[in-house]
Amino acid sequence: MRFAPPNISRAGKSDCRTRSRQNSYRQVLLVLPVSLSLVCAHAIAQQADQQVRLLAQNTTQGQSPTPTPRVISKPQTVTEDENTASTANDTRATSASTESTNTANDTVADILKLLPQQWRTKIEELTGSSTDGSNQDLVRKIALPAVGVLALILVLPFILGAVLKRIFRRRPAEVSILPSHDQRLAELDLDDLDFSAKGAQASPDTLSTAVAADEKASQAAPAESIAMATAAEQEQASSGQEALTTDSTMVLDDGYSEDSRTLTTHPIVDDTQAPEHYSPVTDTNIETPANDSIQAQVPVGVSHDLPDAHHTSEEEGIKTMTGIQATNNQEPTPPQPPPVVSTHQIEPDLPKPMTKFGLWLNQLPSDLGSRYSIEALLYWVSYGAGKAKPGLREELNNAAELDNHGRIKKAVLTARPEVLNDVLLSVRTNFSSAQQLQILDLMLAVLVTGDGIKPVENLILRFYCDYTGMGIETLERRYHEGFNAELPGIPRPDRLKWWDNQIASDVHQATNSSSMLGIEATASESQYKMALKLAEHRHDPSRFDLLGDKERSLVARNLQKYQAIVESKLETEA
Amino acid sequence: MINLYAALQLTSDASEETIRLACRELSDREPQIAREAASVLLHPEKRRLHDLVYQQFVAMSVVKDRADSESQRFNDTNHWDRRFVEFPA
Numbered sequence: 001m002r003f004a005p006p007n008i009s010r011a012g013k014s015d016c017r018t019r020s021r022q023n024s025y026r027q028v029l030l031v032l033p034v035s036l037s038l039v040c041a042h043a044i045a046q047q048a049d050q051q052v053r054l055l056a057q058n059t060t061q062g063q064s065p066t067p068t069p070r071v072i073s074k075p076q077t078v079t080e081d082e083n084t085a086s087t088a089n090d091t092r093a094t095s096a097s098t099e100s101t102n103t104a105n106d107t108v109a110d111i112l113k114l115l116p117q118q119w120r121t122k123i124e125e126l127t128g129s130s131t132d133g134s135n136q137d138l139v140r141k142i143a144l145p146a147v148g149v150l151a152l153i154l155v156l157p158f159i160l161g162a163v164l165k166r167i168f169r170r171r172p173a174e175v176s177i178l179p180s181h182d183q184r185l186a187e188l189d190l191d192d193l194d195f196s197a198k199g200a201q202a203s204p205d206t207l208s209t210a211v212a213a214d215e216k217a218s219q220a221a222p223a224e225s226i227a228m229a230t231a232a233e234q235e236q237a238s239s240g241q242e243a244l245t246t247d248s249t250m251v252l253d254d255g256y257s258e259d260s261r262t263l264t265t266h267p268i269v270d271d272t273q274a275p276e277h278y279s280p281v282t283d284t285n286i287e288t289p290a291n292d293s294i295q296a297q298v299p300v301g302v303s304h305d306l307p308d309a310h311h312t313s314e315e316e317g318i319k320t321m322t323g324i325q326a327t328n329n330q331e332p333t334p335p336q337p338p339p340v341v342s343t344h345q346i347e348p349d350l351p352k353p354m355t356k357f358g359l360w361l362n363q364l365p366s367d368l369g370s371r372y373s374i375e376a377l378l379y380w381v382s383y384g385a386g387k388a389k390p391g392l393r394e395e396l397n398n399a400a401e402l403d404n405h406g407r408i409k410k411a412v413l414t415a416r417p418e419v420l421n422d423v424l425l426s427v428r429t430n431f432s433s434a435q436q437l438q439i440l441d442l443m444l445a446v447l448v449t450g451d452g453i454k455p456v457e458n459l460i461l462r463f464y465c466d467y468t469g470m471g472i473e474t475l476e477r478r479y480h481e482g483f484n485a486e487l488p489g490i491p492r493p494d495r496l497k498w499w500d501n502q503i504a505s506d507v508h509q510a511t512n513s514s515s516m517l518g519i520e521a522t523a524s525e526s527q528y529k530m531a532l533k534l535a536e537h538r539h540d541p542s543r544f545d546l547l548g549d550k551e552r553s554l555v556a557r558n559l560q561k562y563q564a565i566v567e568s569k570l571e572t573e574a
Numbered sequence: 575m576i577n578l579y580a581a582l583q584l585t586s587d588a589s590e591e592t593i594r595l596a597c598r599e600l601s602d603r604e605p606q607i608a609r610e611a612a613s614v615l616l617h618p619e620k621r622r623l624h625d626l627v628y629q630q631f632v633a634m635s636v637v638k639d640r641a642d643s644e645s646q647r648f649n650d651t652n653h654w655d656r657r658f659v660e661f662p663a
Binding site for chain 2: 351354384385386415416417418419420421424455456459460462463465466467468469470471472473490491492493494496499502
């Protein structure tokens with residue numbers, strides 16, 4: 001087994017770059033005001049000192065506004081006269097400097113005289129200098145520190161602001177999807193999902209278990225087994241008949257029919273009444289053209305658009321379909337545009353939900369609604385693949401009161417198409433493209449096991465990728481990274497051979513106790529370890545850093561199942 | 575995907591006996607479809623898987639239709655329109 005390198009996708013790299021850039025911006029924002037403040041303080045102090053000197057000079061020399069000339073030292077080879085003149089100049093300069101200092105001292109002393117006596121006494125105690133101007137270092141000891149303190153007072157708010165901003169800075173809006181104020185609601189309750197092989201065997205609803213049981217039963221008493229299955233089917237069908245009728249009536253009453261596709265506004269579907277079976281296909285909505293040919297009465301004529309049964313692979317099927325489409329004078333499919341990066345900017349008028357459940361999701365606080373939309377999507381995929389806990393529907397229908405998780409499960413278990421629409425809509429409107437990619441990773445990690453993706457999961461994940469704009473290439477790449485295998489072709493239930501393969505593979509998986517890891521039960525220790533490495537790669541927390549803590553903890557808990565299997569295997573062998 | 579229930583003019587909760595009768599009726603007009611419907615829908619496990627896939631096709635066709643009607647972006651890399659031909663939303 002060879003592991004795929006843990007590639008970082010373009011979206012992931014871009015995301016990392018964005019975060020790094022944001023950190024740099026924050027550092028600049030912190031350092032810049034501090035630096036500017038210090039520079040300003042230094043400049044203020046210098047300016048004050050210079051002004052004091054200028055003032056002193058003006059007072060002494062009588063008012064020439066020109067600055068004090070700088071004394072330039074002469075070279076050693078000067079003449080005696082020049083030396084004498086230079087000494088005289090130096091003396092004059094020193095004298096002027098002394099005078100200006102004295103004047104500055106006087107000025108400072110004058111300013112200090114304006115202060116109350118108590119303050120002056122305090123300053124004298126602190127500096128050890130007299131404030132009456134007799135001390136020559138008055139400027140150095142009092143004025144400059146005072147300016148420094150003033151500058152510090154000016155700078156301090158900037159520093160404090162920057163520090164507080166750093167401490168209490170908020171997470172980016174797209175990251176903070178978890179509420180901290182409602183722990184009860186924040187519990188991601190996915191206990192009803194059973195992803196383990198053990199759980200799958202315990203659940204009579206799963207296909208693999210049923211196939212295994214069917215195989216066993218057919219060996220023992222085939223006739224009895226078939227009779228039992230038929231009875232169960234009939235019982236199930238009869239119990240669902242009434243609900244179906246109610247459902248169809250309700251949907252039609254709400255105006256959601258084929259004709260309503262032309263309407264610009266869609267009615268809200270009441271999803272509180274959960275039907276046992278949902279099927280929009282009734283006698284009334286089968287198109288019956290005027291020419292009463294058989295094919296027209298039963299809209300199955302398009303089956304000739306699908307690949308012939310003698311093709312051997314899914315890819316061949318797709319190619320054949322494309323070829324037939326070309327012969328039917330249809331224009332070839334144009335190259336698909338690249339995935340759109342930002343959702344919110346392109347769809348200013350967001351579509352409205354179709355169900356009450358969708359409205360409820362929309363009305364929740366955005367962080368809670370976002371998280372619940374992920375939860376609903378996970379349930380949809382899981383329940384859609386037949387992994388719902390047996391009796392859960394009845395349990396929810398009979399419950400006197402449902403919490404939010406129960407409400408989500410109940411809505412999903414109705415399997416109404418409108419619920420899927422609203423869940424996907426919520427995911428698309430509430431999450432960025434990078435987060436939608438991580439949601440795909442989340443589904444691959446916690447819903448798909450090492451034994452491969454199930455047909456329904458394959459379908460929904462493909463659809464999810466197209467709906468969010470990622471496209472099939474993203475799913476294929478992520479699947480290959482996570483499972484070191486190619487993504488199986490799209491399910492082709494229109495082909496008999498596909499059915500045969502499905503049943504055969506499911507029988508194989510049902511008899512494999514280590515199917516969760518995607519290896520045989522008799523696999524070697526190294527194979528177990530390598531399978532665990534793949535699982536760890538799929539559950540790597542960095543793949544979910546844009547999602548919430550609950551999603552990450554769900555991933556961590558799921559990884560523990562894999563680790564427990566491998567540990568158990570290693571202990572057994574030891 | 576061929577909409578077998580539509581071909582048989584049945585709903586997804588039809589009983590085995592009902593499906594058997596419908597297949598018999600259809601076999602006169604569409605023998606191949608009737609044969610396929612019988613092989614899938616009269617096999618308990620195949621029918622169970624079929625119904626799961628069928629349910630998703632129904633749901634996805636509605637979502638796709640809604641996306642199209644409201645001009646939402648949809649990167650159709652799986653040629654859903656052709657797969658949903660028999661699943662009018």
